[in-house]
Amino acid sequence: MPTRRLLLALPALALPSRRAGAQAGWAPDRPLRMVAPFPPGGASDLVARMLAEALGAALGQPMQVENRSGAGGALGTEAVVRARPDGLTLLMGSQATHATNPALQKLPFDPMSDLAVVAGICGVPAVLVVHPAVPAATLGELVALARARPGSLRYGSAGIGASTHLAAALFAHLAGIGLTHVPYRGTAPATQDLLAGRIELMTDTLPTALPQIQAGRLRALGVSTPARSASLPEVPAIAETVPGYEALNWYAAYVPAATPEPALARLHQALAAAVARPRFQERLAQRGMLPLPGSRAAIAAYAAADRRRWTDLVLAANIRPD
Known part of the structure; x- marks a missing residue:
C-alpha cells in the first residue's frame, strides 16, 4: 500500500533485536514518568497515554503521564532535560519540541543534544482543505487561482508558529504563491470560520x-505525507503537485542525554515492541496516525532533518512568533 512508503526519511526501519535488550541488564525499579508537554486531550497527551498503557506490562512498572504544558511545549521539554538521567523520566517529544520550537524561539537548552531519542512512536499527517465554494477541485487549480489572485486566498491556523500555520506556509513557499495568513486562538475557531466561508482554506x-x-x-x-493516505486514498499527496513538500506531526520518546546506554537499549526495545504490536497499530490507524519505527539513529536523523526544514522556512518566510 502507498502509505507504507510514508517513512521515507528513515533509512533503517528494522526493529531492534530482542537479544540486545535482554543483554542490557537494566530494569526500572520504580514507576516511570512520561512527560507530555501539552495540555490533556491533545495528540501529545493521547499518544503518551496509549504508550504508557502498552509499556506497563513490558517493563514491569507502571508508567504515569504528567501533563506539563507551557511555552509551546518548551516547559515540559526542559523539565525532562533537567531530570535525573536514570531512565525513569521520558518526554513525549514531537515536531513541536524538537523541530519548530527551536526554529521559532531561543531556548535555554538544545533538545537535540540535551535529550537522547529512545524510539519513534507515530506520525500524524495533515490535509489541506478548502471551503466547497472555492473554485478549485485540485491542488493544481488552487495554485493557479492563488497566482491569478495574489494574497486574496486566506488560510486559518491555530496561531503563529502552530503546525497548522507552518504546514500551509510551507505549501505557499514551495508553490511560489501568496496566501494571507489568519491566525486564531486554536484550531476550533479557525475551522468554524472555514466552515462558514470566512476564510478559504487551511491545513x-x-x-x-x-x-x-x-x-x-x-x-x-x-495530504501532507509524500505518499497517499489509506484514510483518503483518492486524495493525492501535496508532493505530487509541489515536489519536496512534507509536513508530518511526528512523536518520539526521549530521555535526558546522560541516560546510561543499558537503560536506553532496554527502553528502546520495549517501546519499539509496543509500537509494533497489532493492537497498538490498530489504535493508531483508527485515529489516522501511522507508526514511526526505526533505529534510534534513524529517528534522530529524521528529527534533525525536520528541524532544518522548518528553520529554513521560518527564515525564508520571516515567520516571527507572537
Missing part, C-alpha cells in the same frame, strides 16, 4: 479534518 491534522471531509463540508485537495 489541519487528518484525524481532525476527516469527519468534515466525509460529510462534504470541506474539500480535501492534498
Whole structure:
C-alpha cells in the first residue's frame, strides 16, 4: 500500500533485536514518568497515554503521564532535560519540541543534544482543505487561482508558529504563491470560520479534518505525507503537485542525554515492541496516525532533518512568533 512508503526519511526501519535488550541488564525499579508537554486531550497527551498503557506490562512498572504544558511545549521539554538521567523520566517529544520550537524561539537548552531519542512512536499527517465554494477541485487549480489572485486566498491556523500555520506556509513557499495568513486562538475557531466561508482554506491534522471531509463540508485537495493516505486514498499527496513538500506531526520518546546506554537499549526495545504490536497499530490507524519505527539513529536523523526544514522556512518566510 502507498502509505507504507510514508517513512521515507528513515533509512533503517528494522526493529531492534530482542537479544540486545535482554543483554542490557537494566530494569526500572520504580514507576516511570512520561512527560507530555501539552495540555490533556491533545495528540501529545493521547499518544503518551496509549504508550504508557502498552509499556506497563513490558517493563514491569507502571508508567504515569504528567501533563506539563507551557511555552509551546518548551516547559515540559526542559523539565525532562533537567531530570535525573536514570531512565525513569521520558518526554513525549514531537515536531513541536524538537523541530519548530527551536526554529521559532531561543531556548535555554538544545533538545537535540540535551535529550537522547529512545524510539519513534507515530506520525500524524495533515490535509489541506478548502471551503466547497472555492473554485478549485485540485491542488493544481488552487495554485493557479492563488497566482491569478495574489494574497486574496486566506488560510486559518491555530496561531503563529502552530503546525497548522507552518504546514500551509510551507505549501505557499514551495508553490511560489501568496496566501494571507489568519491566525486564531486554536484550531476550533479557525475551522468554524472555514466552515462558514470566512476564510478559504487551511491545513489541519487528518484525524481532525476527516469527519468534515466525509460529510462534504470541506474539500480535501492534498495530504501532507509524500505518499497517499489509506484514510483518503483518492486524495493525492501535496508532493505530487509541489515536489519536496512534507509536513508530518511526528512523536518520539526521549530521555535526558546522560541516560546510561543499558537503560536506553532496554527502553528502546520495549517501546519499539509496543509500537509494533497489532493492537497498538490498530489504535493508531483508527485515529489516522501511522507508526514511526526505526533505529534510534534513524529517528534522530529524521528529527534533525525536520528541524532544518522548518528553520529554513521560518527564515525564508520571516515567520516571527507572537
